Amino acid sequence: MIEPTFFCDELARRSVEFYTGVPCSFFQGPISLLGQGGRGRYVAAANEGAALAMATGAELAGTRSAVMLQNSGFGNLLNPLTSLVMTFRVPALVFMSLRGWPDPAADEPQHAVMGASQHALLDALGIDRWTLPPTEDGLVDVLDQVEHSRAEGRPAFVLVPKNTVGVDDGTAPPAAAPFGRRQALSALAPHLGDAAVYATTGFISRELYSVAHRPDNFYMQGSMGHALSLGVGSALADPMLRTVVIDGDGAALMHLGSCAVTGAAAPPNLTHVVLDNGAYESTGAQQTLATVDWDAFGRSVGYRTARTVSTADGLDAAMRDIADAAGPHLVVARIGLDGPGQTPPRVTSGHSPFELRCTFSESLTLKRSSHGR
Ligand SMILES: Cc1ncc(C[n+]2csc(CCOP(=O)(O)OP(=O)(O)O)c2C)c(N)n1
Known part of the structure; x- marks a missing residue:
């Protein structure tokens, strides 16, 4: 398991300063940690397409960025991915959780179609992709390889299966509110x-x-x-x-x-x-x-x-x-x-x-x- 602090610190070491996305529980740890400040800024986007556009805007303005999303939001992201990022050849680093994969039956039914076709969809678009191993060395290795895509102005997708990145950021969960x-x-x-x-x-x-x-x-x-x-x-x-x-x-x-x-x-x-x-x-x-x-x-x-x-x-x-x-x-x-x-x-x-x-x-x-x- 990759600790959230390691995940965020490793990206910070590579000068990623701007983060955006729509949450998946798989990214609970890093998003919470980024919200505490000091490791870059996370801005919650309205939807995944808006997240990619925001990250692209940050890149155009000279700030390295990363997007985190659940693969159920891949459809929302597809339009700016193809027409903005790939057309204008702006680098993009996208961490996408893999719901409905490897076993669609083990997840909620709405993830089955996307889970089973996610890799093929990315391949059809010619997107560089890696599946993140659940180790800190694995993260370093993948991020090293991502640099080649970046240098060529190609989007890089890092696919994140369940239990790859830790969810605990050390903060106490909120107490139940009387009107919830x-x-x-x-x-x-x-x-x-x-x-x-x-x-x-x-x-x-x-x-x-x-x-x-x-x-x-x-x-x-x-x-x-x-x-x-x-x-x-x-x-x-x-x-x-x-x-x-x-x-x-x-x-x-x-x-x-x-x-x-x-x-x-x-x-x-x-x-x-x-x-x-x-x-x-x-x-x-x-x-x-x-x-x-x-x-x-x-x-x-x-x-x-x-x-x-x-x-x-x-x-x-x-x-x-x-x-x-x-x-x-x-x-x-x-x-x-x-x-x-x-x-x-x-x-x-x-x-x-x-x-x-x-x-x-x-x-x-x-x-x-x-x-x-
Ligand atoms: C397009 C898309 N992006 C992300 C998700 C993951 N997701 C499922 S429920 C949820 C949170 C919904 O938040 P809200 O509507 O405020 O309701 P709450 O969970 O607070 O009750 C998210 C982000 C999703 N299902 N679909």
Whole structure:
């Protein structure tokens, strides 16, 4: 195992000063360490493409940079990788965790396709790639080889399997907050009624499954940042269908433009709930960095109402207030972190994604026919 301090110090020794990315739990140690300062700056990006663009900007301005991401975000990165980095021949150092590999069955199902095809996809693009061995000598060796790619203006991908880089950075985990994800979802549950609910990927889906499982819940696995667009599509397709999207702040930030589209398309039957804990809690509670005045933002992009609450009672009252009013509504719950040992069960431990999708589709079809459509 490579210690996070060694990982960061070795990169610092090679003059890497600027780091960005979207977290994967595999990089929990280095990201946390960089956040403590003194070893370079880590800026949490909205999405993986933005991370690569930021790193490229830093390189153009003369600062060595590195990107850390999970391979589920490879699609987000692909456009700037091919059209910016490779076209303009700007060096890029990308550490990409390998989820769904070597055994897709050992990971969550959303990683299976990418895990199995990751190496071939990189090869098809002609990308220089290395798989990082779980040793400090291995890191030194790989980083030495990466220098050749850099000298030729070629992107270098260092693929990071599970248990390669240590996660412990020596800091104590936060204590559980009184109003966290579980309390917020419990306060929300009585208001879901007959709504179709789209819950974002990660702990929010998992917690909803444990707190209020129902056939009308669509638990997203991956596709981070797209829960809102799924909800908008459904709400526009069936205007009688009450639709609730439950997002995280990290996921909402990832494709924040979708909020503006929601305001413009204005489905009156849609409520967008964001559980804002200021962190990517599902991958180790790294800070999301950006803070949003959601009320001002929501109204400015066309939501009919926008309200921020910070207690379970406040969330209950906000949901009551909008129950019969036309949307789209934005309700943001500012919540605290849940702390260690609060990992909710995996939805896919009991049901396959296909099974979940069939149950959900059947329930929506029934609703649609009851709406006379
Ligand atoms: C495109 C993409 N990038 C990264 C991930 C890894 N990932 C899964 S959940 C998660 C954190 C989500 O944060 P947020 O939406 O704030 O919800 P929280 O975990 O705080 O409840 C991340 C980064 C992913 N699944 N997909």
